[in-house]
Amino acid sequence: MIAQYAKYSPVGEYLRLVIMRRLAAGPAAVEEINDLAREAVERIGVKYDWKVWPELLKREVAIRGGVAELTPTGRWIYEQTREEVAEYVRKWLKI
Helix, strand or coil: CCCCCCCCCCHHHHHHHHHHHHHHHCEEEEEHHHHHHHHHHHHHHCCEEEEEEHHHCCCCEEEEECCEEEEEHHHHHHHHHCCCCHHHHHHHHHH
8 A cells, every 4th residue: 555645734743643643542532632632732832723633634534423533544654654753743843
């Protein structure tokens, strides 16, 4: 399987990483992911619309009945890129 990985802004990548890390542990209520996304953006102190997370993760996360879970593609992308994305985020956001 070949997946082309799109590069987002450092804040968008951070948001994607935080959400995918949580969902790698298992499905979660959309409300929990909303709270996680809001807190993540507030923690870094950057003005960013955290409500865009469903659009940022449209290939990687499926939302059914108010529950978000990683798709098989999302799990693969997370497993293959998490270290590189974390390094990119640390470099640009200094976190």
